[in-house]
Amino acid sequence: MENNLEVKIPEIVLNSGHKMPVIGFGCAVIPPPPLEELVTIFIQAMENGYRQFDTASAYGTEEAVGKAVAKALEIGLIESRDELFITSKLWPCDAHYELVLPAIKATLSKLGLEYLDLYLIHWPVRLKQNANIKHLVEGDVLPFDIQGTWKAMEECCELGLTKSVGLSNFTCEKISKLLQNATIPPAINQVEMNVCWQQRKLLPFCKEKGIRVCAWSPLGAYGNYWGNNEVLENQVLQDIAAAKRKTVPQVALRWIYEQGASIVVKSSNSERMKQNMQIFGWELAEEEKQKIFQIPQRRTFRADRYVQPNGPIKSAEEFWDGDL
Numbered sequence: 001m002e003n004n005l006e007v008k009i010p011e012i013v014l015n016s017g018h019k020m021p022v023i024g025f026g027c028a029v030i031p032p033p034p035l036e037e038l039v040t041i042f043i044q045a046m047e048n049g050y051r052q053f054d055t056a057s058a059y060g061t062e063e064a065v066g067k068a069v070a071k072a073l074e075i076g077l078i079e080s081r082d083e084l085f086i087t088s089k090l091w092p093c094d095a096h097y098e099l100v101l102p103a104i105k106a107t108l109s110k111l112g113l114e115y116l117d118l119y120l121i122h123w124p125v126r127l128k129q130n131a132n133i134k135h136l137v138e139g140d141v142l143p144f145d146i147q148g149t150w151k152a153m154e155e156c157c158e159l160g161l162t163k164s165v166g167l168s169n170f171t172c173e174k175i176s177k178l179l180q181n182a183t184i185p186p187a188i189n190q191v192e193m194n195v196c197w198q199q200r201k202l203l204p205f206c207k208e209k210g211i212r213v214c215a216w217s218p219l220g221a222y223g224n225y226w227g228n229n230e231v232l233e234n235q236v237l238q239d240i241a242a243a244k245r246k247t248v249p250q251v252a253l254r255w256i257y258e259q260g261a262s263i264v265v266k267s268s269n270s271e272r273m274k275q276n277m278q279i280f281g282w283e284l285a286e287e288e289k290q291k292i293f294q295i296p297q298r299r300t301f302r303a304d305r306y307v308q309p310n311g312p313i314k315s316a317e318e319f320w321d322g323d324l
C-alpha cells in the first residue's frame with residue numbers, strides 16, 4: 001500500500017484470510033469537534049497514507065468516518081471503498097445476543113457502508129440496554145454472555161456485514177473460554193499496549209492462538225483523560241530517539257511493530273500523523289529493546305467503572321484475571 005510519502009505500509013493477513021494495514025488511525029477524538037472538523041481530520045489522515053480507521057459506536061465518530069470515506073471517493077483520494085480497512089465496535093449496552101445485529105446495522109447506517117472490515121466486542125462487559133456509562137448505577141452491570149455475544153458476532157460475519165470479527169480488552173482466560181465454543185476464531189484482540197504496558201502475558205498467548213494483538217493507546221493516550229505522559233516523556237525512549245535521530249513517538253510505535261502487534265494511533269495534527277507513519281525501513285537494536293524491557297510495567301486503564309460491590313465484576317484484579 002503506497003501513500004504520498006512513499007512509505008510502504010506493511011499489511012498482515014488475519015486468520016480470516018483478510019489483509020489489514022499494520023498501522024491504523026484512531027478515531028476516538030474526545031471530546032469530538034464539530035462534524036466537518038472531524039471529516040477534515042480523517043481526510044488529512046488519508047492524505048497522509050492511513051488506510052485503516054478504528055472507530056466505535058461509543059466514540060460518536062462513525063458518521064464523520066463515513067462522510068470522510070464518501071468525500072475521499074468523490075475527490076479521487078481513493079478509487080474504491082475496498083482500499084480502506086474500517087473497524088467499529090459493539091458497545092456493552094448492545095452485548096445482548098438479540099441486540100448485536102441491530103447494533104452493527106446502526107453502525108453501518110451511520111458509516112453509510114455496506115460492510116465493515118472488522119467488528120470488535122469493545123469490552124467483555126454487558127450493561128443494561130439504556131445504562132449511562134458516565135453514571136453507572138447498581139444493577140447496570142450484568143453478567144457477560146460470552147457465548148451468546150460471540151455467536152451473534154459470528155452471524156454478522158456470516159451475513160456479510162463484516163469481513164472479520166474480533167475482541168477488545170479480553171484476557172487470556174476470557175479468550176480461552178470463548179474459543180471453547182467459537183466457530184469463527186477472533187481475528188484480533190485490541191488492547192492497551194505500549195512500552196509501559198507491554199502485554200507480556202497476552203502477546204505470546206494470542207500469537208499461539210493465531211489472534212493478532214492490536215495496540216491501543218500506543219503513545220500512552222497523552223492528553224486524553226485516560227492517558228498520561230509516561231510514554232512520551234520516558235527517559236529510555238528519549239535516549240534511544242536522540243541516538244537514532246527519530247522522535248519518541250516513532251520509537252514507541254516501532255517497538256510495538258517489532259513485537260508483532262499492529263497499532264491504532266490518533267493525532268489531530270497533520271505533521272504528527274505523518275511522523276507516526278514513519279516507522280518502517282529502520283529498526284531497534286537488541287540492546288535498545290533490552291532497555292525498553294526494563295521499563296516498569298503498569299496497566300493505565302483499569303476499567304474500574306465496571307466494578308460494583310454487588311455486581312458481576314467485584315474488582316479490577318478479577319476483571320483483568322490478575323493481569324494488571
Ligand SMILES: NC(=O)c1ccc[n+]([C@@H]2O[C@H](COP(=O)([O-])OP(=O)(O)OC[C@H]3O[C@@H](n4cnc5c(N)ncnc54)[C@H](OP(=O)(O)O)[C@@H]3O)[C@@H](O)[C@H]2O)c1
Nearest residue numbers: 026027028216217218219220221222223249265266267268
Ligand atoms: N478498544 C479500546 O478499548 C480502545 C481504548 C482506547 C483507544 N482505542 C483506540 O486507539 C486509538 C489510539 O489510542 P489513544 O487515542 O488512546 O492514544 P494514543 O494514540 O496513544 O495517543 C493519542 C494522543 O497522543 C498525541 N499524539 C499523537 N501523535 C503524537 C506525536 N507524534 N507527538 C506528540 N503527541 C502525539 C495526540 O495529540 P494530537 O491529536 O494533538 O496530536 C493524542 O492526544 C484511539 O483513537 C481509538 O481508536 C481503543
